[in-house]
Amino acid sequence: MTDSRPQRSVRRTLPARKRIALIAHDGKKAELLEWAARWRDTLAKHELVGTGTTAGRLSASLGLEVEGLMSGPLGGDQQIGARITEQRLDLLVFFWDPFAPQPHDPDVKALLRLAALWNVPVACNAASADFLASSPWLDQSYEMAIPDAEAWVASRNP
Numbered sequence: 001m002t003d004s005r006p007q008r009s010v011r012r013t014l015p016a017r018k019r020i021a022l023i024a025h026d027g028k029k030a031e032l033l034e035w036a037a038r039w040r041d042t043l044a045k046h047e048l049v050g051t052g053t054t055a056g057r058l059s060a061s062l063g064l065e066v067e068g069l070m071s072g073p074l075g076g077d078q079q080i081g082a083r084i085t086e087q088r089l090d091l092l093v094f095f096w097d098p099f100a101p102q103p104h105d106p107d108v109k110a111l112l113r114l115a116a117l118w119n120v121p122v123a124c125n126a127a128s129a130d131f132l133a134s135s136p137w138l139d140q141s142y143e144m145a146i147p148d149a150e151a152w153v154a155s156r157n158p
């Protein structure tokens with residue numbers, strides 16, 4: 001019988017300087033800006049990326065470089081998801097809004113699914129983001145297990 005899910009048997013090492021995605025829905029942008037201001041000096045040591053509007057606001061308010069991808073409703077969540085799949089993202093801080101349905105809900109769900117699949121640490125609100133930002137692993141390399149993509153394909157191509 002073919003295993004229905006990939007084994008988490010490959011090791012991936014997150015670098016000491018993390019690639020961090022910062023995203024917030026409109027109803028949560030103020031909260032993310034407030035959180036990021038508190039952690040500005042910490043964030044400054046890492047590489048920051050975000051969906052278009054969020055990245056622009058963060059960059060202006062923090063005075064830090066934040067790579068801006070496409071705006072969320074235009075595909076930005078999918079771009080972040082692709083980076084996760086390609087192991088080019090190390091942390092996801094995503095203040096998604098539990099009170100506002102989004103036109104791109106499928107993209108939001110897809111991003112959160114990929115983060116769960118690839119074992120990427122995720123924070124969805126200020127308290128969980130505090131825990132991530134204060135983790136001793138934030139400034140150190142961190143070894144973790146990810147799915148074995150090659151074995152998965154091999155098992156489906158007997």
Ligand SMILES: O=C(CO)COP(=O)(O)O
Nearest residue numbers: 051052053054071072073
């Ligand atoms: O919609 C978003 C995430 O799902 C965020 O997009 P913006 O940063 O462009 O507002």
